[in-house]
Amino acid sequence: MPGKDISILSKILSILIDEIGSTKKIANLEAIQSEVKEEWPALADLQGIYVEKVLRHTRGNKTAAARLLNIDRKTLDRMIKRHQLSLSETRTLIPPLAQKVRRLPKKS
Numbered sequence: 418m419p420g421k422d423i424s425i426l427s428k429i430l431s432i433l434i435d436e437i438g439s440t441k442k443i444a445n446l447e448a449i450q451s452e453v454k455e456e457w458p459a460l461a462d463l464q465g466i467y468v469e470k471v472l473r474h475t476r477g478n479k480t481a482a483a484r485l486l487n488i489d490r491k492t493l494d495r496m497i498k499r500h501q502l503s504l505s506e507t508r509t510l511i512p513p514l515a516q517k518v519r520r521l522p523k524k525s
Contacts (some may be wrong), residue, residue, distance in 0.1 A: 465500030477504045
């Protein structure tokens with residue numbers, strides 16, 4: 418959990434600050450602590466990445482992608498426009514699962 422990691426780091430830093438005692442070194446440790454904090458991506462960025470992955474999985478088939486995402490096809494079109502996704506790249510790629518299925522021998 419991110420919260421536990423930050424609290425552990427805070428405890429370690431407070432122990433180090435107590436031992437060091439120097440104002441200059443305390444400022445350096447606070448700078449290190451601020452750099453350690455995890456940055457979270459924006460929800461809109463995650464949405465674009467997820468929609469792109471689903472489109473790759475469906476090889477650019479918008480209807481199938483909309484079904485998988487449980488959204489309307491028009492909503493998917495707006496998401497594609499908003500995130501400036503290119504369908505030409507998604508249509509040429511074959512998802513890994515589809516590649517495995519194609520390699521399976523035919524039943525006699």
